[in-house]
Amino acid sequence: MNCWTFLSVIRRKMVKKNHHGGSKTLGKLFQFYLPTKTHRIYSCLHCRAQLASHDELISKSFQGSQGRAYLFNSVVNVNTSAAEERVLLTGLHEVADVYCDCCKTLLGWKYEHAFESSQKYKEGKFIIELVHMIKDNGWDDENIDESEYLKK
Amino acid sequence: MRSHFQLSFFFNIINGCHTTTTDSSSDTSSSTITERINNQVNYGCSSTSTLGVLTHTNGDSLRHPLLNISATKHHRRFLLRLIHNSTIMNKQEEELINENTCLLDTILPKELILRIFSFLDYQSLCRCAQVSKYWNTLALDGSNWQSINLKNFQRDINGNVLENLSIRCGKFLKRLNIENCKFITDHNMGIVTNHCQNLERLIVKHCDKISNTTLFYLSRHCPYLKHINISSCHHIDDQGIKMICTSCSYLESWDISWCMHITENGIRVVTESCSKLTTFKAEGCTYMTNNAAMHLGKNCSKLLFLDLNRCSSLTDDGLIILTQYCPLLETLIIANCTSLTDHTLIALGKYCHQLKKLDATLCSQFSDAGFLAMAQGCHLLRRIDLEDCTAITDETIRHLVDNCPNIENFTLSRCEQITDDGVRYIGSSVNAQENLRVLELDNCPSITDISINHLLACQNLQRLDIFDCQQITRNAVKRIQMRYPHLKIHAYFAPQTPTPTPHQTTTCSFCCSTSCSACVPSCCTIT
Numbered sequence: 001m002n003c004w005t006f007l008s009v010i011r012r013k014m015v016k017k018n019h020h021g022g023s024k025t026l027g028k029l030f031q032f033y034l035p036t037k038t039h040r041i042y043s044c045l046h047c048r049a050q051l052a053s054h055d056e057l058i059s060k061s062f063q064g065s066q067g068r069a070y071l072f073n074s075v076v077n078v079n080t081s082a083a084e085e086r087v088l089l090t091g092l093h094e095v096a097d098v099y100c101d102c103c104k105t106l107l108g109w110k111y112e113h114a115f116e117s118s119q120k121y122k123e124g125k126f127i128i129e130l131v132h133m134i135k136d137n138g139w140d141d142e143n144i145d146e147s148e149y150l151k152k
Numbered sequence: 153m154r155s156h157f158q159l160s161f162f163f164n165i166i167n168g169c170h171t172t173t174t175d176s177s178s179d180t181s182s183s184t185i186t187e188r189i190n191n192q193v194n195y196g197c198s199s200t201s202t203l204g205v206l207t208h209t210n211g212d213s214l215r216h217p218l219l220n221i222s223a224t225k226h227h228r229r230f231l232l233r234l235i236h237n238s239t240i241m242n243k244q245e246e247e248l249i250n251e252n253t254c255l256l257d258t259i260l261p262k263e264l265i266l267r268i269f270s271f272l273d274y275q276s277l278c279r280c281a282q283v284s285k286y287w288n289t290l291a292l293d294g295s296n297w298q299s300i301n302l303k304n305f306q307r308d309i310n311g312n313v314l315e316n317l318s319i320r321c322g323k324f325l326k327r328l329n330i331e332n333c334k335f336i337t338d339h340n341m342g343i344v345t346n347h348c349q350n351l352e353r354l355i356v357k358h359c360d361k362i363s364n365t366t367l368f369y370l371s372r373h374c375p376y377l378k379h380i381n382i383s384s385c386h387h388i389d390d391q392g393i394k395m396i397c398t399s400c401s402y403l404e405s406w407d408i409s410w411c412m413h414i415t416e417n418g419i420r421v422v423t424e425s426c427s428k429l430t431t432f433k434a435e436g437c438t439y440m441t442n443n444a445a446m447h448l449g450k451n452c453s454k455l456l457f458l459d460l461n462r463c464s465s466l467t468d469d470g471l472i473i474l475t476q477y478c479p480l481l482e483t484l485i486i487a488n489c490t491s492l493t494d495h496t497l498i499a500l501g502k503y504c505h506q507l508k509k510l511d512a513t514l515c516s517q518f519s520d521a522g523f524l525a526m527a528q529g530c531h532l533l534r535r536i537d538l539e540d541c542t543a544i545t546d547e548t549i550r551h552l553v554d555n556c557p558n559i560e561n562f563t564l565s566r567c568e569q570i571t572d573d574g575v576r577y578i579g580s581s582v583n584a585q586e587n588l589r590v591l592e593l594d595n596c597p598s599i600t601d602i603s604i605n606h607l608l609a610c611q612n613l614q615r616l617d618i619f620d621c622q623q624i625t626r627n628a629v630k631r632i633q634m635r636y637p638h639l640k641i642h643a644y645f646a647p648q649t650p651t652p653t654p655h656q657t658t659t660c661s662f663c664c665s666t667s668c669s670a671c672v673p674s675c676c677t678i679t
Contacts, residue, residue, distance in 0.1 A: 028307045030332050031358070039590075039615070048358070048384055048410060058644050060565070060595055061620045121646045137537060139483055139509055140433070140457065 031102055032076045041136045042070070042128070047103035049077040051128060064129040069108060072126045077101045083112040091116040098126055107132045257286055269296050274317075294324035303331035303355075311340040318344040327353040331381075334358065338365035345373040353379040357407070360385065364392030371399040378402050383409035383433070390418035397425035404428045409435035409459070419444040423451040433459040435485075442470030449477035459485040461511070468495040475499040482506050487513035487537070494522030501529030509535040516540060520547040527555035535561035539592075542567065546574035557583035563592040565617070572602040579606030592617040594642070601628035608635055617642040 031049045034041055040054035056073040063069060075098070083096040094113035099106055108129050111122040257265075269277060269291055281291035297320065302309050314336055318325065325348040330336055336359050345351065345366075351374040356362050362385045370377060377400040382388050388411055397403070403426045408414050416439050423429065423444075429452040434440045440463035448455070455478040460466060466489050475481070475496075481504045486492060492515050500507060507530040512518055518541050527533070533556040538544060544567055552559065562578070564570055575593070578584045588610045593599050600623040607613065608631075616632070618624050619642055629643050 029304075030306045030334055033303065055642075057619075057642075059620050134435075134462070135487075135513065135539075137485075137511060137535075139485070139511070139535065140431075140459070 034076065038138065041138060042133045043136060044077070044100045044103060044105065044107065045132050045134050046105050047100060048134070049100060049102040051075050051077060051100070051107070051133065052126075058125065062127055064108060064127060066129050066131045068130040069127045070130065070133070071122070072128060075126045075128065078107065078126070080110050090119055093119065093122075098128070100132075105132060254284070257284075262290065265290050266293060266295060269293070272296075274300070292320070294322075297321040297324050299327040300325065301327075301329040302333055303329055306332045306334070309333040310335045311337060314340050315343045318347040322347055323350045326350055329353075329355040330359060331355050331357040332359070334360055337361045338363055338369070341366040342369045345369040349373050350376055352376055355381040356385060357381050357383045358385075360387070363387035364389065364395065367392035367396040371396045375399055376402055379405035379431075381407035381433075382411060383407045383435070384411070386410075386412055389413035390415055390421065393418040394421050397421050401425070402428070405431035407431075407433040408437060409433050409461075411437065415439045416441050416444045420447045423447045427451055428454055430454055431457040433457075434463060435459055435461040437463055438465055441465045442467060442473075445470030446473045449474040453477055453480070455481055457483045459483075460489060461485050462488040464489060464491070467491045468493055468499075471496040472499040475503045479503055480506055483509040485509075485511040486515060487511045490514060490516065493517045494519055494525070497522030497526040501526040503529075505529055506532060508532050511537040512541055513537055514540040516542050519543045520545055520551070523548040524551040527551045531556055532558060534558050537561070537563040538567060539563050539565040540567075542569070545569045546571055546577070549574040550577045553577045553581045553584055558587055559584065560587055561590040562588065563590075564596060565592050566595040568595075568597060570596045571598045572600055572606070575599065575603035575606045579609045585609045585611060588613055590615040593621065594618055595620040597622060599624065601625055604628040604632050608632060611636075613639055615640045615642070619644045 034050050034053050038053045038055070041050050042052045042054070042057075043050050052072045052075045056075070057070055058073055059071040060068065062071050077100065079099050079101050080096040081099065083094045085092060085094050087093075088095075092115040093111055094115075095109040096112050097106060098108050098110050108127040110126045111119075111124065114120050114123055260268075265287075269280065272280065277291050277296060281288045300317065300321065302314075309330065314330065314333070328344070328348070328351060336356075338361070341356075341362065342365070346369070351370075354370070354374075354377065356366070362382070364387070367382075367388065370380075377396075380396070380403065390413075393414060403422075406422055406426070406429065408419075408422075414437065419434070419437075419440065420443075422432075424447070429448075432448065432452070432455060440460060442465070445460075445466060448458075450473070458474075458478075458481060463486075466486075468491075471486070471489075471492060472495060476499065484500070484504070484507060486496070494517070497518060500510075502525075510526075510530075510533065518538075520543075523544065524547075528551075533552070536552065536556075536559065538548075541548075546569070549564070549570065552562075564574075570593070578588065578591070589612060591607070591610070591613060593603065594617045599618065599621045604618075604624065605628075607616065613636065616639060618629070624643065626645050629641055629645075633639060633641055
């Protein structure tokens with residue numbers, strides 16, 4: 001392989017980021033970052049930790065205890081507590097409270113188990129209340145130096 | 153790129169083969185030569201600063217690679233002649249090179265190895281530096297250490313690591329990002345700034361231990377600072393701002409988002425000393441008052457990017473003055489500034505003709521009249537986010553589509569009054585058919601499959617959001633997906649359970665409960 005293919009392989013390898021979908025254990029990080037070119041990112045209002053990508057959003061028309069809530073397929077930088085059974089308007093569910101990993105605010109809950117078959121599609125998904133979220137369109141990404149992406 | 157490095161060989165050959173004796177003691181001299189050369193060309197910000205400038209080499213890269221890499225026969229013959237006519241390498245050195253240097257080092261020219269290294273992350277770079285003396289000089293070449301981003305290392309970055317890094321980079325370091333490296337203290341930053349006095353961009357977002365002292369060090373050592381991001385550093389207040397603004401006169405980009413202790417005075421100091429300010433981000437700054445906006449406008453007429461998300465104290469008065477004095481504004485984010493009314497939009501249309509991106513999320517007082525005035529003045533608009541601008545109707549879509557031919561991103565989420573007619577304007581506009589990339593119509597309850605039909609005309613659509621629209625059916629989505637297989641459609645149809653009912657009903661796509669088709673479904677209410 002000549003140097004040009006070699007170069008392009010290196011470039012491709014460096015640009016490809018490690019994708020960790022779903023809720024993530026932090027380990028060596030204070031806060032997990034979603035890939036830089038994400039269309040839109042929702043973050044925790046209180047500590048600005050990134051919570052979810054717009055691509056993982058399923059619905060905005062849910063209601064939580066404090067107003068509107070969004071249903072996400074997967075979120076990051078959160079911790080779940082133990083699951084407990086609750087009767088919601090849509091029936092009996094097993095839900096686990098979801099907390100922001102960085103500031104410990106109660107953000108919403110995760111559907112662990114649905115007892116009614118029509119509600120089964122919600123299992124494994126997360127509800128995050130809108131009062132705890134900020135939306136970031138990422139319009140300033142174009143100002144960022146290209147080399148900052150490559151240096152990880 | 154190809155012709156570029158061939159040109160450099162050309163120069164090297166014309167200058168003759170200046171080879172240095174490659175014994176171990178001359179290693180330090182070769183690295184200082186590299187440093188000196190780097191210092192000379194350091195004013196340009198390119199990462200390949202050594203391209204075409206090196207005249208000293210280990211000799212290895214000059215002879216063989218030309219004959220291997222050169223593209224055409226004509227070139228090869230010409231270069232062969234040139235090589236034979238130029239100074240021939242010392243036989244001894246040639247032997248040394250053939251035996252002791254790796255094939256990679258002889259075939260790949262130095263500039264190309266440096267170019268490859270410029271893509272590597274720091275761990276790999278340090279590993280490369282341990283491979284051989286030749287690679288050590290290349291890996292530690294200043295051009296590779298101009299820009300450092302440590303935001304993915306976070307806990308690994310303690311004071312020592314950062315200090316050692318700064319010593320290695322020295323005056324080459326221009327851009328440093330230590331976002332979320334929460335172990336870093338003011339003391340560490342003192343050492344960093346002392347060694348890296350050419351720093352131009354600094355991001356210390358979320359570093360909670362950073363305080364005014366760091367800004368003091370910056371003012372002492374880094375006069376060339378252009379871009380600073382101290383968002384979420386809640387220890388920093390007006391004092392620190394004052395210190396840094398007195399000495400760093402080239403500052404053109406400030407991010408003070410979520411810095412709760414910076415007041416109106418601090419913002420005034422920034423604006424008064426940074427007349428060249430192009431980017432100002434003050435998300436969540438409740439102290440961003442009308443007064444502060446007035447200072448910003450009057451002092452910083454070159455403003456291009458302004459982020460005032462959640463600056464809830466702002467009213468029309470502040471924005472009107474801002475727009476009046478900042479005619480070059482290209483991006484304006486006024487999301488969650490709920491007190492703003494159509495007067496702001498009118499002012500935008502009157503003064504900010506360069507506006508390209510506008511985020512007006514939750515500005516629920518903005519109405520059709522305001523958007524007409526804005527659209528008539530801001531023809532260059534490319535991205536517009538009107539999520540939760542509940543007062544707007546199809547008329548706004550018509551105004552925008554008629555006056556702004558370049559719209560690429562159009563967000564109308566939760567704009568309850570939008571109907572299929574509005575989407576028809578979009579679909580029938582020649583400009584939108586060509587330019588529209590992203591359209592978000594989620595949570596618009598009156599949108600039906602007819603809208604999808606209208607959108608079939610938009611040939612360059614990349615993303616379409618239509619979830620939470622009760623009247624959209626799977627078939628319509630399938631139709632447009634088949635027509636545009638690369639279109640990313642954000643729609644969700646929950647698995648249905650059969651619910652046979654005789655009368656006119658709609659089915660909520662989430663809980664499959666039925667309700668009268670005239671009412672807005674409220675079934676998915678969870679308390």
